[in-house]
Amino acid sequence: MIEKRKFWMSLLATSNQSDLLNLWEQKKIRVNYIWLRTPEIGSIMAQGRMGVTGDKFNIGEVTITRCSLKLNCGTIGHSYVQGRSKKKAEISALCDALMQTKMSKEINKNIIIPLEKIKKDNKRKILSKAEATKVDFFTLVRGESD
Amino acid sequence: MYVAVKGGEVAIDNAHSWMSEIRRGDTSIPNITLDQISEQLTLGVDRVMSEGSLYDKDLAALAIKQSRGDLIEAIFLLRAYRTTLTRFSYSKPVNTANMTCLRRISATFKDIPGGQKLGPTFDYTHRLLDFKLLAENEAPISPTKKYNDNKMPHVLSFLNQEDLMQNEKDNNLDPIDITREPISYPTSRSARLQALSRGDEGFLLGLAYSTQRGYARNHAFVGELRIGIVDIELYIPELGFEINVAEIILTECETVNQFQGSKIEPPQFTRGYGLVFGQTERKALAMALIDRALRWKELGEDYSGAPAQDEEFVISHCDNIQATGFLEHIKLPHYVDFQSELELIRKIRADAKVNMKR
Known part of the structure; x- marks a missing residue:
């Protein structure tokens, strides 16, 4: 369950805001909820490692928006999403909550799976274009050989 | 004695207003959008994010537009905004x-x-101006290849x-x-x-x-x-x-x-x-x-x-x-500081002249 929840929360967090909003609006899902924490814009400090494997250091900050809410049935949804869109944070927290209810199939089919497809397509596009720029070396033999 | 000087509010307002007008440029040319900046001036946006120390493409694009393309000014705007954000936490080190x-x-x-x-590199290009880019609606599609x-x-x-x-x-x-x-x-x-x-x-x-x-x-x-x-x-x-x-x-x-x-x-x-x-x-x-x-x-x-x-x-x-x-602050009024320097050099010169006469 934790692995599944990590997966959908990560996907929601890193999704393109307009993709998520479009998918959500298309389904016209109406749910009642109360805020536990209204959307808040902030940042996290991204860290790297010296020379890839060494000690940690701080690279710089990334904007993040977070919120928490509770559905009428009592299910709690959280979100920490990239960027400064309060709407994206709200929809992500709603999806997180709904994915824990009987509506999970519907949310999965109409939001999570399409987002996953967009993400995979983007990655495939990058890797296939990068592959086309891969260098094929050939060696020129110089001088006489016997 | 410290003398505070006031004034210039109207001049400042009018200067900023003219700056905004010039930033917009010729109004018969479409206003540049943030999407255009973040999609087509990507390396400028990346520089502003890295030196602004805040990863947010939309904000970096806004900063570039607001600063009329002065990237250090844009970086300044992003750094200033960064300080207003609540720091939630630190990430795990990136892999x-x-x-x-x-x-x-x-x-x-x-x-x-x-x-x-x-x-997508500039390496191995000939660094010749590409006049094809003058033509509008260029949308080249690059090749793809099967990968593992x-x-x-x-x-x-x-x-x-x-x-x-x-x-x-x-x-x-x-x-x-x-x-x-x-x-x-x-x-x-x-x-x-x-x-x-x-x-x-x-x-x-x-x-x-x-x-x-x-x-x-x-x-x-x-x-x-x-x-x-x-x-x-x-x-x-x-x-x-x-x-x-x-x-x-x-x-x-x-x-x-x-x-x-x-x-x-x-x-x-x-x-x-x-x-x-x-x-x-x-x-x-x-x-x-x-x-x-x-x-x-x-x-x-x-x-x-x-x-x-x-x-x-x-x-x-x-x-x-x-x-x-620190560099640019010396453009701001230093009238009082300089006045004291002026008084000092006048006094030193007057004393020197008296000594020379002796």
């Missing part, structure tokens, strides 16, 4: 071995697992295996965060890397070039340069586990440098390291050269007095926001 690479090259090994991928999704290990890890490369060990040290505590000298490599990663590209380029020309010479090869997308993992305390909260583009550069060896260690290669937000390879490369030059003490090398070896000189002057703030 650049799992990067989705747009570009990955090595200047030291020809045949590497995963191959040399040039990516194998991991792309870091090139220098192969040298690690033979012990030819100094191993970078994780000693579990907490890094200094220069946005939370002021730097004091001598400082740590973690503070230096953070300062360099957000440092001014021009300053770092000049200093890195100086090491190549012989000031703190440490002949560097580019072991690997990679640009791509990495996940930013964050521990969520409410849930007790980590999720990916962001995907960002990073440029990473590892240089291989000669090392003489010491009494206790046989000769071994050492590394300079650069890691920067966005597609910013000139900066990442410069950062790696300077990181290596600044490691002279740790590696038991001689201090030749070169600027690139002087950590206080490098770190306290690489930040363009600090630099421009």
Whole structure:
């Protein structure tokens, strides 16, 4: 369950805001909820490692928006999403909550799976274009050989 | 006596109003949109994010528009905004071995697992103006090729295996965060890397070039340069586990440098390291050269007095926001300060004239 929840929360967090909003609006899902924490814009400090494997250091900050809410049935949804869109944070927290209810199939089919497809397509596009720029070396033999 | 001077409010308002009008330019030409900036001036946006030390494309695009394309002014705007944000937490260290690479090259090994991928680069172009870009609605589509999704290990890890490369060990040290505590000298490599990663590209380029020309010479090869997308993992305390909260583009550069060896260690290669937000390879490369030059003490090398070896000189002057703030403030009214200088020089000259007459 934790692995599944990590997966959908990560996907929601890193999704393109307009993709998520479009998918959500298309389904016209109406749910009642109360805020536990209204959307808040902030940042996290991204860290790297010296020379890839060494000690940690701080690279710089990334904007993040977070919120928490509770559905009428009592299910709690959280979100920490990239960027400064309060709407994206709200929809992500709603999806997180709904994915824990009987509506999970519907949310999965109409939001999570399409987002996953967009993400995979983007990655495939990058890797296939990068592959086309891969260098094929050939060696020129110089001088006489016997 | 201190004399406060007031005035100029109307002049300031009108100056800003004219600046806004000029920023908009000829109104018969469409207003530039933030999407256009973030989609078509991507490397400018990346530079503003890296030196502004805040990864947010929309804000960087806005800053570029607001600053009329003055990137240091844009970086200033982003830095100022950054200070208003609540810091939620620190991410887990990024795993650049799992990067989705747009570009990955090595200047030291020809045949590497995963191959040399040039990516979207200016390298090998002829640097001739391309008049085709004058034509509107250019939308070229680049070729694709079937790929395998194998991991792309870091090139220098192969040298690690033979012990030819100094191993970078994780000693579990907490890094200094220069946005939370002021730097004091001598400082740590973690503070230096953070300062360099957000440092001014021009300053770092000049200093890195100086090491190549012989000031703190440490002949560097580019072991690997990679640009791509990495996940930013964050521990969520409410849930007790980590999720990916962001995907960002990073440029990473590892240089291989000669090392003489010491009494206790046989000769071994050492590394300079650069890691920067966005597609910013000139900066990442410069950062790696300077990181290596600044490691002279740790590696038991001689201090030749070169600027690139002087950590206080490098770190306290690489930040363009600090630099421009102090430089540009001398344009602001200093009437009273100068008045006292004027009084002083008049008095000294008067006294000198009396003495000369004697």
